[in-house]
Amino acid sequence: MGNKRSQYLMFWVVAAVIFLFFFLKYVSPVVFQVLMGKGHPMPTPSTLMMWYMIMGILAGLVYATTSNQKFVDFLGFLLPGQGTFLKFFLQKIFFIAFPLVVGWFVYSYSLPGAASPVELRIQHPTLPQKYEKMENPFREKDADIQRKCIEEGKVLFQTYCRPCHGSKADGNGPFANSFRLRPINFQDPGTIATVVDNYLFWRIKEGGPGLPSESTPWDSAMPAWDGDLEDEQMWKIIMGEYDTAGVMPRQREKAE
Amino acid sequence: MNNYKLFLKFIKQKSIFVMLLVIALSAVLSLSLQKGVLLTAVHAEEAGVELPAFEEGAASGEQQQTAEGTSAAGAEGEAKAEEEEEGELEPVQYRAFFGLDSRVIVWIVSELHLMFAAFVLGVPIFAVIVEIVGFKGGDIKYDKMAKEFTKLLSAAFATTASLGGLLAFSLFGLYPEFMGHMTNVFAPTMYVYALMFFGEAFTLYGYYYSWDILKGTSAKKWFHISLGVLLNLFGTGLMFLTNSWATYMMGPSGVSMKTGRLLSLSEAFYNELWMPVNIHRLIANVCFGGFIVGAYAAVKFLGAKTKEEKAHYDWMGYVGNFIGIGALIPLPFAGYWLGREIYSASPVMGNIMMGGAFSWTFIIQAILIGMLFIGANYYLWLGMGRIKGSERYTGYIKYLNVIIFMCFAVWLTPHNLPLSGEERAMIGEQYHPFSKYFGVMAAKNAVVNLIILSTFFSFLIYRRSNKGTMVAFSEQGKVGKIGVLSGLGFCLMMLVSYAISLNFVELDAQIKGYVTPLIFALYIQSLVVCLAVFLTFKNKGKLGQFILFGVTTCIAVLYFWYYGFQVMQKANLVLRYLSVTQVSIVMSCLIMNAVIDIFMFRKAKVVGEITWGKMPVRSQYALLLLCIVIVILMGLMGFIRSGLRMDWHVYGLLQDTSQWAYTPTLSFMGRVVGLIVALFLGLVAFVFWLANLGDKKVKTEAE
Numbered sequence: 022m023g024n025k026r027s028q029y030l031m032f033w034v035v036a037a038v039i040f041l042f043f044f045l046k047y048v049s050p051v052v053f054q055v056l057m058g059k060g061h062p063m064p065t066p067s068t069l070m071m072w073y074m075i076m077g078i079l080a081g082l083v084y085a086t087t088s089n090q091k092f093v094d095f096l097g098f099l100l101p102g103q104g105t106f107l108k109f110f111l112q113k114i115f116f117i118a119f120p121l122v123v124g125w126f127v128y129s130y131s132l133p134g135a136a137s138p139v140e141l142r143i144q145h146p147t148l149p150q151k152y153e154k155m156e157n158p159f160r161e162k163d164a165d166i167q168r169k170c171i172e173e174g175k176v177l178f179q180t181y182c183r184p185c186h187g188s189k190a191d192g193n194g195p196f197a198n199s200f201r202l203r204p205i206n207f208q209d210p211g212t213i214a215t216v217v218d219n220y221l222f223w224r225i226k227e228g229g230p231g232l233p234s235e236s237t238p239w240d241s242a243m244p245a246w247d248g249d250l251e252d253e254q255m256w257k258i259i260m261g262e263y264d265t266a267g268v269m270p271r272q273r274e275k276a277e
Numbered sequence: 278m279n280n281y282k283l284f285l286k287f288i289k290q291k292s293i294f295v296m297l298l299v300i301a302l303s304a305v306l307s308l309s310l311q312k313g314v315l316l317t318a319v320h321a322e323e324a325g326v327e328l329p330a331f332e333e334g335a336a337s338g339e340q341q342q343t344a345e346g347t348s349a350a351g352a353e354g355e356a357k358a359e360e361e362e363e364g365e366l367e368p369v370q371y372r373a374f375f376g377l378d379s380r381v382i383v384w385i386v387s388e389l390h391l392m393f394a395a396f397v398l399g400v401p402i403f404a405v406i407v408e409i410v411g412f413k414g415g416d417i418k419y420d421k422m423a424k425e426f427t428k429l430l431s432a433a434f435a436t437t438a439s440l441g442g443l444l445a446f447s448l449f450g451l452y453p454e455f456m457g458h459m460t461n462v463f464a465p466t467m468y469v470y471a472l473m474f475f476g477e478a479f480t481l482y483g484y485y486y487s488w489d490i491l492k493g494t495s496a497k498k499w500f501h502i503s504l505g506v507l508l509n510l511f512g513t514g515l516m517f518l519t520n521s522w523a524t525y526m527m528g529p530s531g532v533s534m535k536t537g538r539l540l541s542l543s544e545a546f547y548n549e550l551w552m553p554v555n556i557h558r559l560i561a562n563v564c565f566g567g568f569i570v571g572a573y574a575a576v577k578f579l580g581a582k583t584k585e586e587k588a589h590y591d592w593m594g595y596v597g598n599f600i601g602i603g604a605l606i607p608l609p610f611a612g613y614w615l616g617r618e619i620y621s622a623s624p625v626m627g628n629i630m631m632g633g634a635f636s637w638t639f640i641i642q643a644i645l646i647g648m649l650f651i652g653a654n655y656y657l658w659l660g661m662g663r664i665k666g667s668e669r670y671t672g673y674i675k676y677l678n679v680i681i682f683m684c685f686a687v688w689l690t691p692h693n694l695p696l697s698g699e700e701r702a703m704i705g706e707q708y709h710p711f712s713k714y715f716g717v718m719a720a721k722n723a724v725v726n727l728i729i730l731s732t733f734f735s736f737l738i739y740r741r742s743n744k745g746t747m748v749a750f751s752e753q754g755k756v757g758k759i760g761v762l763s764g765l766g767f768c769l770m771m772l773v774s775y776a777i778s779l780n781f782v783e784l785d786a787q788i789k790g791y792v793t794p795l796i797f798a799l800y801i802q803s804l805v806v807c808l809a810v811f812l813t814f815k816n817k818g819k820l821g822q823f824i825l826f827g828v829t830t831c832i833a834v835l836y837f838w839y840y841g842f843q844v845m846q847k848a849n850l851v852l853r854y855l856s857v858t859q860v861s862i863v864m865s866c867l868i869m870n871a872v873i874d875i876f877m878f879r880k881a882k883v884v885g886e887i888t889w890g891k892m893p894v895r896s897q898y899a900l901l902l903l904c905i906v907i908v909i910l911m912g913l914m915g916f917i918r919s920g921l922r923m924d925w926h927v928y929g930l931l932q933d934t935s936q937w938a939y940t941p942t943l944s945f946m947g948r949v950v951g952l953i954v955a956l957f958l959g960l961v962a963f964v965f966w967l968a969n970l971g972d973k974k975v976k977t978e979a980e
Binding site for chain 2: 049053056057059061063064065066067068069072073076077079080083084086087088089136137138139141143145146147148150152153192201202203204205206209210211212214215216217220267268269271272
């Protein structure tokens with residue numbers, strides 16, 4: 022048997038797992054609310070909660086079995102008649118609490134209730150082949166013309182896109198709250214900054230109805246602007262949109 | 278006996294093998310020297326190469342082909358008369374095998390072939406290295422182990438060849454039009470491939486069967502090692518050849534994209550993705566081979582009856598794991614390079630890969646890679662239990678464990694989380710902060726580098742476990758000083774040369790400023806590497822190592838995590854340079870710390886021996902898990918690489934119009950990959966059992 026501290030290895034592992042649960046469930050939503058200046062907490066999604074908890078439990082078990090002595094110490098916590106009163110006390114709490122926790126999980130998961138299904142989203146549905154080779158005709162123009170296009174695009178963006186995407190392209194337009202899935206915050210570096218100009222062109226031109234079958238279930242309220250806007254207007258909107266959001270489009274790279 | 282006499286004696290004894298080898302080599306050489314065979318550009322007009330009839334190619338072609346493949350121009354009259362009598366024989370586009378899904382058949386056969394090929398190509402690389410180590414160090418157990426590796430190799434080789442034949446027949450039988458196109462483009466390289474296969478077979482069997490004959494003297498041994506090197510050259514050459522066919526299908530070049538007409542064989546061969554795939558597969562094969570050998574040793578360990586057997590297979594398992602994890606460390610860098618080149622070849626294919634239909638397969642990949650790193654570290658930590666003196670370092674394990682699992686958590690966090698409608702409403706925007714900050718490439722790159730640094734740290738404490746009081750570095754003599762200075766020179770060359778080259782990258786003025794912090798980071802790292810060496814010379818090597826680890830983590834993990842976001846937002850073209858900078862800084866830390874550690878502990882007092890064989894049984898199951906995970910990973914990555922073409926045989930050129938051209942669902946993919954993994958592991962177990970039948974007979978006779 023190991024030293025006095027090691028007798029409590031199982032206790033520490035269980036305590037760490039419980040701490041992780043409380044952190045993800047109750048602390049991180051408030052922390053993110055403060056850090057991101059939101060008016061509401063940002064709850065940890067259930068899928069992520071499950072993954073992180075699995076990680077936590079696995080980390081505890083891996084650590085507890087990294088040597089034979091540790092493994093013996095870990096399981097030794099459950100053995101009767103050894104150690105102090107504190108250990109005896111914690112042991113009994115563990116024996117009572119463990120079945121209760123398991124029972125609570127079983128009860129809460131089997132309780133009848135109504136919830137919408139969890140959807141597996143695809144971030145960037147496949148761009149149709151005909152759009153792949155397209156180039157924004159205004160990107161190759163000289164600086165003055167480009168600046169003019171950007172300004173025209175910004176006006177067009179404020180006219181046609183602002184109601185949903187917001188005046189700063191941050192997804193906070195006046196209509197944004199009316200959608201089940203809010204419009205994307207284009208200032209986020211993981212959104213339009215990761216795709217090429219022509220990807221946006223496709224999304225504007227064909228909108229939600231033009232998405233390919235593999236991206237279902239997909240709920241995009243984006244209308245198809247083909248017919249309402251000229252192609253040149255769409256290219257200018259794209260330039261204005263990037264400028265408004267303060268990000269750059271992904272640029273084509275030369276292979277090395 | 279001098280070398281010349283030995284050589285003559287060998288030729289006399291093994292004259293048939295030598296003759297066949299010479300014939301094969303001569304044939305390869307003579308063919309490769311002819312114009313248009315190997316890498317010489319072939320002009321379609323001169324060579325008359327033309328696609329099989331598909332749309333524009335057929336319409337524009339001057340030399341229409343009949344179903345029999347002969348030129349129609351000369352025999353027009355006769356052919357017409359025959360056709361009128363017998364009816365025209367339509368060219369076949371697709372066939373089916375008893376109504377089964379042709380794509381799944383090819384998928385399973387090619388993946389099985391690739392897995393066996395990976396083993397057959399990966400194992401000789403480290404078998405030869407182990408043989409050299411044993412020969413130079415004079416330790417017979419290395420030689421014994423290298424021979425055991427090769428025994429597995431020779432058993433697996435025939436299966437690889439059989440599967441290769443089956444794959445070729447499946448492809449030509451089920452996809453005749455597509456293979457017609459591939460043959461039109463790559464026919465000359467196919468002959469070279471077949472001839473090189475002879476070379477591979479002869480050198481492999483020569484290497485294995487001459488093991489005991491070529492023993493005893495230095496010259497004999499070097500000749501044997503040379504055979505091993507030759508075997509590796511043939512194997513690598515074979516792989517490079519086939520890689521060009523596979524990568525051409527992803528990013529075709531050297532052909533007319535309108536007609537499919539071959540313009541330049543050399544361009545089609547040396548396409549954009551060829552070299553990244555070559556490097557990635559070369560390293561992955563070593564990693565794959567290492568973990569398979571580790572699992573083989575684990576099975577033998579679990580069934581071992583004597584202490585000696587247990588000790589041998591414990592050691593073999595350790596070496597297998599060491600090789601596997603050693604190759605796994607640079608693999609993410611090679612994979613990242615390949616990924617970037619896929620983006621360069623086609624931004625759409627890149628988006629399909631990372632953000633589109635295949636993005637979820639990369640989450641599965643992240644889980645598998647995380648399991649590999651955790652499994653390998655776990656095995657190392659358990660291994661410290663068999664080393665006296667390791668108690669001094671086991672305290673670090675809990676911190677390493679926490680770091681690795683936290684990195685793993687970030688590594689597998691997707692940018693797009695599966696959310697229910699209620700959760701979406703509660704979060705109130707598209708991305709939860711966890712996915713927003715952990716789900717993008719900047720975060721992934723940062724944590725994978727931290728996992729690599731942590732794994733390396735585990736290795737360091739493992740190798741220090743039984744080392745006691747060190748001899749002061751200043752008293753180590755010239756060898757230590759030369760060694761450390763050589764390491765320093767290499768690291769400085771890598772860091773400074775890249776920093777200088779960054780000054781000359783061609784970028785727009787508005788984004789070029791984003792390169793400056795990278796240059797500074799490289800110079801800071803160079804200074805820190807110098808400082809670590811300086812401290813080592815002042816007998817404070819441990820402090821030097823500590824500073825080097827600390828600064829590397831601050832720059833390559835923390836700072837580049839933050840800076841990666843900035844670059845993604847404002848100058849994504851700089852991401853390429855940021856990644857290389859990150860890799861260079863981490864590599865310099867690994868190399869310099871390893872060199873310092875080797876020479877610092879060179880003459881250290883040994884406080885306890887390693888008790889080989891004294892390992893808990895669960896450590897062997899960890900080795901088995903590593904093997905299963907790497908096989909699943911290879912199956913998954915094979916699917917991704919090939920599947921990225923979506924419904925194209927040759928991306929953007931030759932469309933797959935068969936009924937099986939759809940992209941499979943994750944569930945279907947999972948079942949097929951699972952089947953492949955089960956088949957491969959079953960076949961490997963069977964083949965290894967066959968390989969050991971001879972040993973059992975010898976043992977029984979001895980008893």
